[in-house]
Amino acid sequence: MGRVQGKKVFITGGAQGLGACFGRMLADEGARVALTDINQAGAAETAAAINKTHDNAAIAIKHDVTNKADWESALATTAEAFGGIDVLINNAGIGTAGSIESETYENWRRTQEIDVDSIFIGTQLAMPYLKQEKSASIINISSVAGLIADGMMLSYNAAKAAVWMMSKSIALHCARSGYDIRCNSVHPVFTRTPIIDPLIQMGGGGDEGEKRLVQQIPWKRLAEPEDVGYAILYLASDESRYITAAEFKIDGGITAQ
Numbered sequence: 001m002g003r004v005q006g007k008k009v010f011i012t013g014g015a016q017g018l019g020a021c022f023g024r025m026l027a028d029e030g031a032r033v034a035l036t037d038i039n040q041a042g043a044a045e046t047a048a049a050i051n052k053t054h055d056n057a058a059i060a061i062k063h064d065v066t067n068k069a070d071w072e073s074a075l076a077t078t079a080e081a082f083g084g085i086d087v088l089i090n091n092a093g094i095g096t097a098g099s100i101e102s103e104t105y106e107n108w109r110r111t112q113e114i115d116v117d118s119i120f121i122g123t124q125l126a127m128p129y130l131k132q133e134k135s136a137s138i139i140n141i142s143s144v145a146g147l148i149a150d151g152m153m154l155s156y157n158a159a160k161a162a163v164w165m166m167s168k169s170i171a172l173h174c175a176r177s178g179y180d181i182r183c184n185s186v187h188p189v190f191t192r193t194p195i196i197d198p199l200i201q202m203g204g205g206g207d208e209g210e211k212r213l214v215q216q217i218p219w220k221r222l223a224e225p226e227d228v229g230y231a232i233l234y235l236a237s238d239e240s241r242y243i244t245a246a247e248f249k250i251d252g253g254i255t256a257q
């Protein structure tokens with residue numbers, strides 16, 4: 001038996017990077033995973049790769065997380081395919097750079113829309129599905145940027161801090177309502193996925209750009225997607241059955257400084 005045997009998991013932003021890694025690791029441990037993404041071709045490719053080793057474990061769904069109708073149909077398709085949904089991973093997100101002086105209002109709004117509003121819309125719509133399950137889990141991907149600030153990350157800092165507190169509010173509501181639904185946030189440091197390419201470029205590109213990021217991390221290396229994936233595996237599984245309203249820092253020590 002796998003650690004998440006029989007779990008029915010909905011993952012946003014599942015085409016690449018962290019979401020794709022979570023899908024692979026969860027399927028390896030017995031879950032069925034719906035990989036949703038605005039990038040349909042990418043999600044389909046990732047699902048096909050998973051299905052090569054795990055028969056029918058993955059489905060791919062085109063889904064823009066800012067679109068309510070997309071959420072409704074993606075959740076319904078998943079529940080129909082798997083017989084319900086008991087794990088929701090709000091992972092889709094964008095990273096943006098800009099200070100209080102350089103950031104545009106349009107960029108600020110877009111960041112809040114994709115990184116924050118989507119979690120409100122989607123989690124609210126997913127609640128009726130999660131309430132039908134035993135031991136359901138909502139996992140929201142925030143960032144160390146939700147806990148510590150940078151002068152050039154105005155919109156992203158604000159968005160990821162909102163995800164952190166939203167997760168606690170959702171967790172408390174579920175616990176006090178007697179729902180068997182836990183909700184936690186996950187806060188990775190710089191992790192080797194396409195989202196950090198612009199940061200590496202800003203630091204001079206290549207090894208030099210990566211070194212600039214690594215210098216900030218006490219553990220002295222970037223996180224790999226699997227480093228975050230192990231926390232997801234735990235939070236999706238019943239091993240974390242008493243864990244709710246918590247924040248999981250996968251940060252090589254950066255927030256302790």
Ligand SMILES: NC(=O)c1ccc[n+]([C@@H]2O[C@H](COP(=O)([O-])OP(=O)(O)OC[C@H]3O[C@@H](n4cnc5c(N)ncnc54)[C@H](O)[C@@H]3O)[C@@H](O)[C@H]2O)c1
Pocket residue numbers: 012013014015016017018019036037038039042063064065066091092093094095114141142143144187188189190191192193194195196
């Ligand atoms: N990689 C890191 O260093 C890092 C660190 C902390 C937090 N995070 C967070 O982890 C999450 C995943 O990021 P990643 O590193 O895998 O980045 P990524 O850019 O590799 O993947 C993000 C995925 O989200 C999808 N996406 C973007 N906008 C979307 C939308 N409107 N609707 C649906 N899908 C959309 C993209 O198509 C992509 O597949 C994000 O929320 C990010 O903020 C990443």
